[in-house]
Amino acid sequence: xxxxxxxxxxxxxxxxxxxxxxxxxxxxxxxxxxxxxxxxxxxxxxxxxxxxxxxxxxxxxxxxxxxxxxxxxxxxxxxxxxxxxxxxxxxxxxxxxxxxxxxxxxxxxxxxxxxxxxxxxxxxxxxxxxxxxxxxxxxxxxxxxxxxxxxxxxxxxxxxxxxxxxxxxxxxxxxxxxxxxxxxxxxxxxxxxxxxxxxxxxxxxxxxxxxxxxxxxxxxxxxxxxxxxxxxxxxxxxxxxxxxxxxxxxxxxxxxxxxxxxxxxxxxxxxxxxxxxxxxxxxxxxxxxxxxxxxxxxxxxxxxxxxxxxxxxxxxxxxxxxxxxxxxxxxxxxxxxxxxxxxxxxxxxxxxxxxxxxxxxxxxxxxxxxxxxxxxxxxxxxxxxxxxxxxxxxxxxxxxxxxxxxxxxxxxxxxxxxxxxxxxxxxxxxxxxxxxxxxxxxxxxxxxxxxxxxxxxxxxxxxxxxxxxxxxxxxxxxxxxxxxxxxxxxxxxxxxxxxxxxxxxxxxxxxxxxxxxxxxxxxxxxxxxxxxxxxxxxxxxxxxxxxxxxxxxxxxxxxxxxxxxxxxxxxxxxxxxxxxxxxxxxxxxxxxxxxxxxxxxxxxxxxxxxxxxxxxxxxxxxxxxxxxxxxxxxxxxxxxxxxxxxxxxxxxxxxxxxxxxxxxxxxxxxxxxxxxxxxxxxxxxxxxxxxxxxxxxxxxxxxxxxxxxxxxxxx
Numbered sequence: 001x002x003x004x005x006x007x008x009x010x011x012x013x014x015x016x017x018x019x020x021x022x023x024x025x026x027x028x029x030x031x032x033x034x035x036x037x038x039x040x041x042x043x044x045x046x047x048x049x050x051x052x053x054x055x056x057x058x059x060x061x062x063x064x065x066x067x068x069x070x071x072x073x074x075x076x077x078x079x080x081x082x083x084x085x086x087x088x089x090x091x092x093x094x095x096x097x098x099x100x101x102x103x104x105x106x107x108x109x110x111x112x113x114x115x116x117x118x119x120x121x122x123x124x125x126x127x128x129x130x131x132x133x134x135x136x137x138x139x140x141x142x143x144x145x146x147x148x149x150x151x152x153x154x155x156x157x158x159x160x161x162x163x164x165x166x167x168x169x170x171x172x173x174x175x176x177x178x179x180x181x182x183x184x185x186x187x188x189x190x191x192x193x194x195x196x197x198x199x200x201x202x203x204x205x206x207x208x209x210x211x212x213x214x215x216x217x218x219x220x221x222x223x224x225x226x227x228x229x230x231x232x233x234x235x236x237x238x239x240x241x242x243x244x245x246x247x248x249x250x251x252x253x254x255x256x257x258x259x260x261x262x263x264x265x266x267x268x269x270x271x272x273x274x275x276x277x278x279x280x281x282x283x284x285x286x287x288x289x290x291x292x293x294x295x296x297x298x299x300x301x302x303x304x305x306x307x308x309x310x311x312x313x314x315x316x317x318x319x320x321x322x323x324x325x326x327x328x329x330x331x332x333x334x335x336x337x338x339x340x341x342x343x344x345x346x347x348x349x350x351x352x353x354x355x356x357x358x359x360x361x362x363x364x365x366x367x368x369x370x371x372x373x374x375x376x377x378x379x380x381x382x383x384x385x386x387x388x389x390x391x392x393x394x395x396x397x398x399x400x401x402x403x404x405x406x407x408x409x410x411x412x413x414x415x416x417x418x419x420x421x422x423x424x425x426x427x428x429x430x431x432x433x434x435x436x437x438x439x440x441x442x443x444x445x446x447x448x449x450x451x452x453x454x455x456x457x458x459x460x461x462x463x464x465x466x467x468x469x470x471x472x473x474x475x476x477x478x479x480x481x482x483x484x485x486x487x488x489x490x491x492x493x494x495x496x497x498x499x500x501x502x503x504x505x506x507x508x509x510x511x512x513x514x515x516x517x518x519x520x521x522x523x524x525x526x527x528x529x530x531x532x533x534x535x536x537x538x539x540x541x542x543x544x545x546x547x548x549x550x551x552x553x554x555x556x557x558x559x560x561x562x563x564x565x566x567x568x569x570x571x572x573x574x575x576x577x578x579x580x581x582x583x584x585x586x587x588x589x590x591x592x593x594x595x596x597x598x599x600x601x602x603x604x605x606x607x608x609x610x611x612x613x614x615x616x617x618x619x620x621x622x623x624x625x626x627x628x629x630x631x632x633x634x635x636x637x638x639x640x641x642x643x644x645x646x647x648x649x650x651x652x653x654x655x656x657x658x659x660x661x662x663x664x665x666x667x668x669x670x671x672x673x674x675x676x677x678x679x680x681x682x683x684x685x686x687x688x689x690x691x692x693x694x695x696x697x698x699x700x701x702x703x704x705x706x707x708x709x710x711x712x713x714x715x
Contacts, residue, residue, distance in 0.1 A: 003054050003126065004062050006172055016172045018054065019130045022047050028164035033157065035258070035345035035376055040137045042160045045087045047131055048075045049094050049161055054130075055122035072096075073116050074124045080117055085141060086150075089615070090158040092116050094165060098158060098332040098615035111616075143374075147611045152370040154615075155329070159340035163312050166338060183285040183316040186257070190249045196280045197242065207536055210417055211239045214408050218243040222250030227405045228372035231353075231389060232382040234411050235418035236530035241276060241351070244382045247407055248347040251378060261318045261348045263325045265355040265506060272508060273351070274319040287315035288660075289324060313339035322356065323624045329367050330606065330622040332615040344375040352506050353381035353389070354523050354585075357624050358592055359603035365389075366396045366607065373402065380407070384530075385523040387585040395598055415578060420533040421515075421543045423525070423573045429548040434516065435460035437546075438497050443490060445498045446516040447505055447528050453518075453552040455700050458499040463699075470500035474701030475634045477661040479503075486510065504531065511535050515545045518552065521560035522567055522575055522584040529576070563587035629665040632680070633689045634696055636662065646683055664702055677705045 005021035008014045026046030033042035052058065052071030061069050072095055079087035089098050092113055102112025108119040143150040203212045214234060221230075232247065234240035248260045262277070264270050274288040289311045328336045329343070348371060350356070356364050371377040381389050381404070390404050406412075429437075435457055438444050448454050451471040458469040468486055470479055489496040490511060502520070504510065505527040511534035517525050525547055533543035547568070553561055564575075566587050571580040592600045602608075604621040635643045642658050645651075666674075671688075674680055679692035690696055697703050 001059075001126075003059060003130065005050060005053060006169060007062055008173060008175070012175075014175070018050065021168060021172075022050060022131065024168040025049065025161070025164045028167060029157075029160040032160040032164060032341045036153075036156060036374075038142070038153070038157060038160075041084075041086070041139050041142075042157055044084065044136050044139060045079070045090050045157060045161050046164060047133075047136075048079050048087060049091045049165065051075045051078060051127040051131065052121065052124050054124040054127040057122050069122065070119070071122075071124075073119050074121045076113070076116050077119075077121065082136075083141070084139065085144075086154045086157055088117075089113060089154055089613075090161050093158065093332060093615070094162055094334060097334065097619070098154070098337075100616045101613040147613065148366065148607075149370060149374050151610045151613070151615075152329075152367075152374060155337060155340050156344055156375065158334075159337045159342075162334040163338040163341060166312070166334075181284055182314050184282075186249060186252050186259070186316055189281050189285060189316055190253050192281055193242075193246060193249055197246065207237070207418065210414060211243075214238055214411055215243045215246055217408050217410055218247040219250050221405075221407045222247040223254060225251065225405065226255070227403075228378050229368070229393070229402050229404050230378065230380045230407050231386055231404050232380055232407045233386040234382070234384060234408055235414055236384045236526065237418050237420065237534060237536070238384070238411065238414070240382055240384070241273060243408070244349050244351070244380060245277070248349055248378075248380065252347045255378070257345055257347050257378070259313070259316050259318060259342065259346045261313075261320065261325070261343060261346050263320055263322055263348065263350045265322050265352045270319055270321060277317055277319060281317060285315065286317045286319060287311065287313065288657075289313065289318060289320050311339060313342040322350070326360070326364055326367060326624060327622060330363065330618055332619040343371070344377060347378045347380070349380045349382055351382050352527075354383045354385050354387050355506075358588070358601060360601075360606065360622065360624060361392055362395055362598065362602040363606040363622065365392050366610075369393060369396050369402060383523075385526055385581050385585075387589075388582075392601075395601070412578075415576060419576055420536045420538075420540050421529050421545050422541060423529065423545045423547060423575055425568050425573065426546050426548045429550065431457055431460065431550075434548065438499075438516065441497060441514050443493075443496045443512055444514045444516065445500065445504070445510075445512040445528075445531055447500050447502060448518045448550070448552060449502065449520060449554050449557060450552050451501055453550075454499050454501050455703075458700060461497060461499070466495040466497060468496065468498045469700045470498060470504055471701065472501065472503060473664060475662045475664050478634075478698075478701065483508070483510070502527075509534070511537075513538055513543055517545060517547050518550045519547060519561050519564065520553075520557060521588070522564045522581060524560070525564065526576060526581075559591050560588060563591055629667055630671045630688055631663045632666050632671065632674070632702075633659060633687065634662050634664060635689055643689065646687060646689075649684065666702070670702070670704065673704045673706070674702075 003018040004015045005018040006016040026043045029042035029046035030039040033039045050071060052074030055069065055071065057067060058069045058071050061067050072091055075091040076088045079091055092099055099116065100112050102110055102114035104114065106112050106114040108115055142153050197215065200212050200215065203209045218232070232240060232244055234243060245260065252260060262273065264273055270288060274286055277286045328339055331337055368379050371379050393402065393404065434446065438446055439461060446457065448457065451473050454469060454471050458467065461467045468482055470482060486496055486498055487510060502524060505524060508531065510531050512532055515528055515532040517528040525545070529545045532545050533540060563584055567575055567580050567584045570583065571577060574580060606618055606622055609618040609621065633643070639658065639662055642655055645655050646659065674690070674695060679690060679695050681689040681691040683689065695703050
């Protein structure tokens, strides 16, 4: 009997032999695991993962019988018999997700590993006639006495398995038609970067000289250092984006790392950073990947193409968000975990690292430690306002074996050299006062905390081509168009007044003479200051960042605001001083952890879940964005073809990449308002399209049924 793993379309009817699939997946898994010297273990997992398909019932199903067959439990039980617990977890989860370990009282009806081990299976004994398990090398389980690294090594091996499984299935189902270009080698990309920065090597002007000195220091440390954990503290305006990449590429080439992963806190600014890198390294070498599109788990082989559209980060430069990165590292699902093996043996840069979420700072620090200790990766924590990351890292391991190394030591005393603005605390300002002051400015940026607040103040300015609004109620391509208009007006010295949420304050290359910032954390206020006199073309005494109190503060920001007010009381307008920044973060951590139990830094008990091998439970708990959001697609004249493909189920990687530029992520309460107004079109119950254009303004983005004022003015 020929045992079959996959069968192509009804017209082709080409079959892939099961043994061929097992061998292919095993060999690919071995290749993926080489960087951590786990090839032998990965190879065994690959050979065992689908042995349940040797049952007669599965073969009936693959030949058209409409029956349900659980084939993964078979390999799970076989791996456990061989005392390969990691393999058992991986095989159990290679379709639906890694299960929790469960308890001895679990029955075969429970989805835990303990339940799966008690489950009756189909007769799959024919596997021993084709797969020679005697050739499996004796394998010892890694980290059986230390649950934390055990978790992350298990996720790494799971990633090797599911990516190999997807890739081999994709290759067969497409008859080899899917072309995957992994991009150029890192030494070539380093030569491109060197060509790009060569023009800066003979700088003129004080700031350019300082920037070039810091850049060269980053290059030198990258060429010489063998440390694993780094901080890069560069003042705002110091050019840390290129400097951090210069360090990373030089380090990666020296140590033969596979890729650079650039992690950014905001989805809203990822496009700009990715575009900077694409201009230097070329389109094919930079993968922009984030959570605007959430690929759904579909355990149905007839919908393979949607699953295969998920990214596996097989590219030399990845630009992603902290949400995508950390939620993938704690996920148990195949589509999210595919990329994990490509995170190993890399250089990972966390830009604006001070923005790592405090509720999850211990789990995030644990990931950072595991990347350095057990994933053979180097990590850079990059920011202009550096918290005491060493103390945070020490909370994950009292041995303090890993120490942080500052890359750019010369930047420690350059705060005043790069300061181009003055800060002024204005006290409480009402909305009409803010609007009035903004109207009197020729060019001004006002940053507030809430999207609705931004829309309200913008509406108070009145309709004019001189006024602009930015928030995540606007889809990314829309924001980019508005930003382009703003930059053009600033370059031409035309009147330009912008009301924005915080999306504009980190990393956006834009320059205003005056900035208003609603009270927030000191780090956010300093980031806002980076949008003022950015090019240093004006006298700093004339460029003011006005800090004002408002009732419109998000609940989760209150602790940051309280800590900031203490700093303002002591330091007044000199909140940019290193001692002021240190006081802010000390206050912030004290207010959050006043009982010194550190529980507030692990709000959901993630570390305890890792210790108890609760893979599914941890994945469900670890949500950096607490409120679940839904991705709402906005159909425009320029993307009608993509929406036709979406409606007809023509899913592809290219489709989802294009659609990322036309999506607005809405909290459940906002989504419900539009849904109750019957203006959302459902596609396959997985995708949502705004069907009534009256609820999307070309000025402010999404509007809601009860926003009558906004609809009247901007529809």
